[in-house]
Amino acid sequence: MKKKSEPIPNQVILELIQYNEKEFSKYDALPIDELLKRQRAELVNWINLDGLTDGELVNKIGIQFSLHSLLLEDITSEHPPRVEEYDEYLFFSLKMLYRIENNEIDYEQISFVLGRHYLLSFQEKEGDPFDTLRERIRLDMGRVRKKKADYLLYRLIDIIVDNYYVVLDAIGQQIEQIEEQIYNSNTGQEFRKIQRLKKELIFLRKALYPLRDALNKLIKDESGFIDPANERFFSDVYSHVAHLIDSLDTYRDLTSSLMDIYMNTQNTRLNEVMKVLTVISTIFIPLTFIVGVYGMNFQFMPELHWKFSYPVVWAVMLTVTIGMVFYFRYKKWF
């Protein structure tokens, strides 16, 4: 999991998309005050802010929509996914996983404020996976234009959650790859990979568990920000997140199995090496003793003068060696 990269300070994008069944308009190069004036209560107003470095901008939006000071703090500081119900709006935040490079996960926090006729979204960084949806809204494809801001919120969350599947699938594949590697070549590099996987799973858990709770709270919410007719959609996202958590737990178990497999392979390998080496030593040590015996300089050693001693000693040593090899093989020691 790549550490949240520093927000790029020089690019702040502010965008307003307005629509209902009949109308659609989009503004993205307007100054903030202009833009805020354009919103109309009879349309769905989606105001999206990329980049949270311009504090004044956030404050102006805050004043316009009379956002609570604690809520503004929540938008700009990192915290676990959360839903907060206020009198005039609903706050919802979650982590967005949106890029994968060399199996690295990058994430940012996205916050939503859902009012009666508007949806605010605050992103930390430029770039998001919502372009397809923007296009579908513009072209009036699917249901979005017929629905209110709460349905828009559902669509955005759904897109974000779908990206989790991509990430988790990649993790699943990594687990299989690492397992393959361990069984085949166990170079010792796998240990670090497993540790990295474990960390990623820990961070994903931190993103997913509170998200599930937040969604649950959202579904049970009775403040009327979510149209009861749309509750089923949020339930569906909820069950997707539950499924993701399920998979996460499975991957955690598999990763801890990976560690077992790694340790076992390492051990088996070491044991094998040590056994073979020890066996070699064990065979040569008695032989060295035998030749040592006949290296003694005693004057009276009858064997020394016997003509066939030398070949006989070789024969004996060969016998000993073969005997030991057979014995070790029989005992399955190497």
Added chain:
Amino acid sequence: MKKKSEPIPNQVILELIQYNEKEFSKYDALPIDELLKRQRAELVNWINLDGLTDGELVNKIGIQFSLHSLLLEDITSEHPPRVEEYDEYLFFSLKMLYRIENNEIDYEQISFVLGRHYLLSFQEKEGDPFDTLRERIRLDMGRVRKKKADYLLYRLIDIIVDNYYVVLDAIGQQIEQIEEQIYNSNTGQEFRKIQRLKKELIFLRKALYPLRDALNKLIKDESGFIDPANERFFSDVYSHVAHLIDSLDTYRDLTSSLMDIYMNTQNTRLNEVMKVLTVISTIFIPLTFIVGVYGMNFQFMPELHWKFSYPVVWAVMLTVTIGMVFYFRYKKWF
């Protein structure tokens, strides 16, 4: 656990079974529109679809029974067992384990839609374990013909759950076999088998835990799709699944014990080998030293010229050896 094999694309089977206490008919070679026309509200209509590759077919059924778009998505995508209550029907899905080859488990997802007078079942692949039931319905054996579609759903779920017992029993036997093998021959192959078992148990857990929750929700359901008189049957399936989960947990504990046993046997074996080999080295090293002493070329070494030196050295070495062997044996070092 074998990965869900690719759905076979060329074979889609659509089948309608209609019955009440007096009538029975079965259609399986009709085009979809024909078939849908034949259903009659006074009968139980069981429409079974094998193979989900023909998207148009699924859509036509969806339109006919006005299935919700989220539900259609659920039918065709993989997800944990789940029950969803809609106004006009009840959705229930679970995993079907239906074939075992070399202790491999194959599974597919089966989805049910239970309406007032019909039951739809969607299978991913051809072939199912329901033929006996179809025959019993045709021949009017047992209670099925006297009951409504909800009882049919119970019977189908019951058959699927019964198959889980077969699979779990096979796993129980495997655990015992592997334990036997470890104690008797520990070839190192057992490690992978244990790992495979662990994975299968993880996947079974993923299939069973949500199934229990779904059944619980089904029993507590008050929408009227399940006749209260039939609730006891679903309760019975529920307690079967609870029993299966129980066994699963036991098998998990036993499998983790297996790992302990495996590791211990491996260690004991290695230790034994190392100890014996080390003992051999330890005995010969002092002997080699002794013979080394009399291999020195000093001019003035009185022993070299003594007539009985050689046999005495042998005697000393024999004594040392026997002494060490006894000492090691006494210390139970090998």
Added chain:
Amino acid sequence: MKKKSEPIPNQVILELIQYNEKEFSKYDALPIDELLKRQRAELVNWINLDGLTDGELVNKIGIQFSLHSLLLEDITSEHPPRVEEYDEYLFFSLKMLYRIENNEIDYEQISFVLGRHYLLSFQEKEGDPFDTLRERIRLDMGRVRKKKADYLLYRLIDIIVDNYYVVLDAIGQQIEQIEEQIYNSNTGQEFRKIQRLKKELIFLRKALYPLRDALNKLIKDESGFIDPANERFFSDVYSHVAHLIDSLDTYRDLTSSLMDIYMNTQNTRLNEVMKVLTVISTIFIPLTFIVGVYGMNFQFMPELHWKFSYPVVWAVMLTVTIGMVFYFRYKKWF
């Protein structure tokens, strides 16, 4: 834990005990139809069946008392302890642990059906621990004759639960014995004993946890099968079972400590052996080098011709040896 032995097929015992405060009668050699006719609603009728192989017998009883088909299935198939409330009767089943041979536990499933004026008990095998109670009923000792069938059920369950104490105490003693053995002689046999213990504890857990839940459900039951005045008795059994589970958990912790102790003792032992052996090698290897030096055949080696070389070499070697021994001892290496 001994696998449930095969039910002995040839011996099926059917017995009827009838009593109230004034009357007592017992029939055990009557054919089933005769026996069923004898029951009288004004008495407590306890019908006990040993051996479930005679399916027809079970069926006849089932018809007589109009037992539900699912209940009959439950009686004859194995499942976790369970209570099921029906309109006309209450079903209760649990595991009976009743024999201990060489610390082996044998168990069987016993099922009860409690009606308004009768109690049916179904045992898998001949022989039970209820004879003392039968005698107390006959002789009108204690409260049993003054109470109804629900109190009889309590007494039977109480007797069964008391047997669990015996079994758990035996396990407690085994744990202490094994610990003693490990500390004193650690022969390697203890590993299998610990594994066996662990398995027994797993199976006991499977018997006890659902039993506690079933008793809890029984106490909270409001169907009237249990006289509220007798609830305290069932509560008492409940707290006994809770106590047993408590002990079970303790024993599980102790058993896992046993494994730690075993592994540690094994390791300590191995390490000690290896250390001593390695120390011996380490002492002799430099000595062997020294004598090797003077085994060289160089023409110009002044020491060879010096008169005191030989004793000096011995002195040097002695010094080296003593030095190393002291050093190793000082370092506490053996």
Added chain:
Amino acid sequence: MKKKSEPIPNQVILELIQYNEKEFSKYDALPIDELLKRQRAELVNWINLDGLTDGELVNKIGIQFSLHSLLLEDITSEHPPRVEEYDEYLFFSLKMLYRIENNEIDYEQISFVLGRHYLLSFQEKEGDPFDTLRERIRLDMGRVRKKKADYLLYRLIDIIVDNYYVVLDAIGQQIEQIEEQIYNSNTGQEFRKIQRLKKELIFLRKALYPLRDALNKLIKDESGFIDPANERFFSDVYSHVAHLIDSLDTYRDLTSSLMDIYMNTQNTRLNEVMKVLTVISTIFIPLTFIVGVYGMNFQFMPELHWKFSYPVVWAVMLTVTIGMVFYFRYKKWF
């Protein structure tokens, strides 16, 4: 944890303390029937029995206060801390830890029966930590004389729970001591100490968890045995017990850390020894080979006849040795 020592059979102490704001009297040498007659409903009557071996005595008290047969069984048999509400009285039992010798814990079960105007206490063994309280009652210090029997019960439980703090603090100190010992001298004795600690913590857990539950039940009790004005006192004891459990869990974590530390220190130590020894062998083995070379008896070995061979060989060997030592040091192998 010392096994509950056998109750001393020959000493049974029965004592009656009566008081209200104005009166106080104490009887402890009276026969049971006398004593029971003396109790007066307008006073708080505290009857304390030390030693449960005199069954007749317990029975007489049981009859006098019409105690339930199950309750009498509970008083004389061991069980986890428990509260039981009866119509006429409240039963409360817990474990009393009251002596520490060489860090050994001795405990006994104490049972209380709280009636409208009396409190019965049953101890297994002579001696208790209540003498200070008895004195405070006699001298009318603090609130006790102004309050009823329920407050007396609180004071007694409070004293018992305070003793747990002493025991847990002692365990905390032991943990620190053992850690110190392991880091400093690791003699291998620490293993058994840690095991003993673990056992004590297991037994304390068995005493404390149910005590917390019992106190909770007591506080929520609505039978009126506890004056609502005194509930805060029992809540205070409850939070003490909760704090104790907290510490217990901490100590459990620390103890399991101790095991890690112990194992690691053992391993580090062993590894160090083995490494040094192996390094010595590794240095001398090549040297032994070199001298072996010049111990060969070939007729044509030019070095043998060269004058400076011997010193050159020594130089070579020295170089090799120093090279290896430096290499090993550089590699940080010893």
Added chain:
Amino acid sequence: MKKKSEPIPNQVILELIQYNEKEFSKYDALPIDELLKRQRAELVNWINLDGLTDGELVNKIGIQFSLHSLLLEDITSEHPPRVEEYDEYLFFSLKMLYRIENNEIDYEQISFVLGRHYLLSFQEKEGDPFDTLRERIRLDMGRVRKKKADYLLYRLIDIIVDNYYVVLDAIGQQIEQIEEQIYNSNTGQEFRKIQRLKKELIFLRKALYPLRDALNKLIKDESGFIDPANERFFSDVYSHVAHLIDSLDTYRDLTSSLMDIYMNTQNTRLNEVMKVLTVISTIFIPLTFIVGVYGMNFQFMPELHWKFSYPVVWAVMLTVTIGMVFYFRYKKWF
């Protein structure tokens, strides 16, 4: 985690801060009786006591505000964070982490008593992180002067909780540093650091979990001490604490991963050393045998007299050595 240092006995600081929207006054050098007289019900009176050694002082405050005896005991004795509701005031206590030296955490217990128009705070030691807040109150910055004592309590708790973030971030950095160190140089010192981290996390958990529960109780409190309009502020602190606990759990997982990493690195290192050393021995042992052969003194050994024996032996030995090195390399044994 540094053990709570001894309270400094000689410095007890008593301070009264009074304010409302219009007035502000601060007294800190007055004797206790004077000070208590100055409080006025129309203002927020914040009485802060640093140092709990002056028992008389605490008692005087206790009498003035009629604090319950159990509450006074709680103020002066250590216990987990807790909220207690009394009729006239609310008691709240938590741990304050306020200094970090060489990554050491120092903490003290701070207790609050919130009445209708006053807030008492009791600190064990001099020095607190509230000076900025005192200044903001004096200068009438932010909302504090407009709010009541409950908001002041929120601000104080918020400041304390913010300090936890600092501590946890430092721990997070330590974990990364230690991991870096282990991978790069693993000197064996890391083990103790990890153990220290684990202990700190255990103690932080003891501070944070009950704090979350206490805050939850505070929010749900209906006694009216907390103005419903301020509940959101306490909810915000609650979610901060929940976030901290989340991070704590993550750090615990990471720390236990650290142990794995440490053990693995240690093992890998040892294995490497042992393997290289063993390989060296294994290469030289056969060579030593070969030279031993030609050190034998048999009269009839044809090789001894052959002119090229010596170079041939060298060639053979070289071949053996190179062969073995290649074989070991090929087998990846070193």
